[in-house]
Amino acid sequence: MRFIGYVFSEAFRSLWRNKLSSFLSSLTTGFALFLLGISFLVSINLGYIYTMAEEQMEIQAYIIKDATANQIATAVDQVQKIPGVSTVKYVSKEDALEELKVMFKDKASVLESLEDENPLPASIRVKTSSVEYIDKVVEEIQTMDIIDDVIYQEEVSRRMMSIGKAVQYISLGGMVAVGAVSVMVIGNSIRLTIDSKRHEIGVMKLVGATDGFIVGPFILEGMVMGIVGSILGAVFAVGIYNWLFEKIYEVIPFMPMFALDAESKLRMFGIMAITGIVVGVAGSVISVRRHLKV
Amino acid sequence: MSLLINLRNVSKDYGGTVKALESVNLEIDKGEFVFIVGPSGAGKSTLIKLLYREEVPSKGQVVVLGKDLAKLRRREVPYLRRRIGVVFQDFKLLEEKTVWENVSFALEVTGTPNREIRKRVSQVLTLVGLKDRRDAFPNELSGGEQQRIAIARALARNPDILLADEPSGNLDPKTSLEIFSLLERTNMYGTTVVVATHAQEMVNLFKKRVIELRNGTVVRDERRGAYSS
Numbered sequence: 014m015r016f017i018g019y020v021f022s023e024a025f026r027s028l029w030r031n032k033l034s035s036f037l038s039s040l041t042t043g044f045a046l047f048l049l050g051i052s053f054l055v056s057i058n059l060g061y062i063y064t065m066a067e068e069q070m071e072i073q074a075y076i077i078k079d080a081t082a083n084q085i086a087t088a089v090d091q092v093q094k095i096p097g098v099s100t101v102k103y104v105s106k107e108d109a110l111e112e113l114k115v116m117f118k119d120k121a122s123v124l125e126s127l128e129d130e131n132p133l134p135a136s137i138r139v140k141t142s143s144v145e146y147i148d149k150v151v152e153e154i155q156t157m158d159i160i161d162d163v164i165y166q167e168e169v170s171r172r173m174m175s176i177g178k179a180v181q182y183i184s185l186g187g188m189v190a191v192g193a194v195s196v197m198v199i200g201n202s203i204r205l206t207i208d209s210k211r212h213e214i215g216v217m218k219l220v221g222a223t224d225g226f227i228v229g230p231f232i233l234e235g236m237v238m239g240i241v242g243s244i245l246g247a248v249f250a251v252g253i254y255n256w257l258f259e260k261i262y263e264v265i266p267f268m269p270m271f272a273l274d275a276e277s278k279l280r281m282f283g284i285m286a287i288t289g290i291v292v293g294v295a296g297s298v299i300s301v302r303r304h305l306k307v
Numbered sequence: 308m309s310l311l312i313n314l315r316n317v318s319k320d321y322g323g324t325v326k327a328l329e330s331v332n333l334e335i336d337k338g339e340f341v342f343i344v345g346p347s348g349a350g351k352s353t354l355i356k357l358l359y360r361e362e363v364p365s366k367g368q369v370v371v372l373g374k375d376l377a378k379l380r381r382r383e384v385p386y387l388r389r390r391i392g393v394v395f396q397d398f399k400l401l402e403e404k405t406v407w408e409n410v411s412f413a414l415e416v417t418g419t420p421n422r423e424i425r426k427r428v429s430q431v432l433t434l435v436g437l438k439d440r441r442d443a444f445p446n447e448l449s450g451g452e453q454q455r456i457a458i459a460r461a462l463a464r465n466p467d468i469l470l471a472d473e474p475s476g477n478l479d480p481k482t483s484l485e486i487f488s489l490l491e492r493t494n495m496y497g498t499t500v501v502v503a504t505h506a507q508e509m510v511n512l513f514k515k516r517v518i519e520l521r522n523g524t525v526v527r528d529e530r531r532g533a534y535s536s
Contacts, residue, residue: 015418213401220460221388222416
């Protein structure tokens with residue numbers, strides 16, 4: 014009890030005494046952890062895209078504007094005969110808008126403007142009995158006259174996955190670099206405390222204080238900077254993500270993006286806090302080793 | 308009598324050609340009061356430092372409170388120091404702490420419970436006669452008073468041994484007398500006291516055991532001695 018009380022009061026006294034340096038250290042750590050958070054968010058989204066792709070292994074063949082009902086019916090028949098095709102479904106422009114409304118029922122206002130002049134194309138939706146037929150089926154459909162463009166979820170997913178992976182690697186790389194800087198900045202802040210307490214530490218050694226009492230406050234000090242950093246980083250990451258989410262949603266409502274729930278926020282903060290503590294303790298330990306002969 | 312301090316053939320050099328101590332043999336019993344005298348550079352401070360394991364001998368054996376200090380593990384050093392109080396010429400007080408805090412600090416950082424701290428600090432401040440000045444800061448006090456706080460701090464854990472390295476080095480003769488009287492009183496309560504000093508008149512006045520060092524060797528060891536033979 015005595016030990017814990019002493020360590021806490023000393024650590025917070027030093028943090029307060031070196032306010033500016035403590036805050037800058039936390040901020041740097043916060044930035045590193047922000048990058049870690051971004052990487053986490055990207056990886057959540059990659060997982061999300063992946064499951065979506067698995068569920069919706071569907072080919073969408075968009076039909077040119079001036080196709081007649083007859084042409085469409087023929088096309089549906091033709092598609093049905095392609096080997097590997099299991100279901101074929103015609104979706105009219107109106108159906109497409111309805112679907113969209115159901116999908117985004119909470120944001121129906123966004124879609125209201127589309128009522129008058131529906132920009133959505135009619136399409137034929139095709140499911141294959143197995144993934145391996147997809148490429149061939151797509152090839153076949155593309156040769157048809159009334160088909161404008163063929164997209165299928167898998168390719169979209171594949172493309173988004175590769176972009177997502179790149180973002181993830183870049184942010185993780187940045188995290189490692191900024192993390193190393195954080196360790197140094199925290200270490201430097203701890204050194205300031207060590208310098209201002211040199212005399213006191215001398216007396217502590219003289220009267221028989223154990224290393225735990227001497228080093229404990231420095232370790233906690235680094236830990237607190239790491240935790241404060243993780244809070245800053247988490248707030249920033251969630252803020253930026255929610256903002257991006259809104260923006261992207263407005264522009265591309267189809268974009269599969271994961272809406273952050275409480276559980277994933279908590280998991281992200283957990284990962285950031287643990288990393289923050291590790292960074293903070295590493296900074297203190299390095300500084301104590303270098304500047305304090307204990 | 309039990310042996311508290313025992314030096315066998317102790318030599319100490321700091322890496323140069325000059326030896327701070329050479330082949331020193333010394334035995335100090337429980338309850339003794341010992342003056343270490345000699346000119347500057349004779350090795351007095353080095354001897355004191357060896358006793359609380361600030362330094363380790365280059366050769367020979369230093370046994371204090373039954374422990375061979377050269378073999379003492381690093382993490383055992385704090386526990387040795389809790390049984391040895393040390394005071395210095397420059398007091399080594401913490402300027403930003405009050406009289407009371409300077410003394411309680413020593414107990415706090417060695418994990419003493421709060422109630423025990425209050426009791427002990429009150430006792431030792433009474434012993435050194437500074438209980439009325441408990442809330443003063445060191446720079447508000449005279450040199451003699453500051454040294455008395457340092458002594459109170461050294462005695463807070465009720466140590467077996469009190470070491471003093473030139474305790475009156477910065478003090479006038481009258482104040483020196485107060486400090487030495489305080490050390491003698493401490494000794495009468497049972498603490499073994501070892502004082503390295505230049506203060507001739509004091510050594511002559513108190514008539515205690517005198518060990519004289521010259522160029523790192525013991526040249527004299529007298530019961531009830533004087534500063535010079």
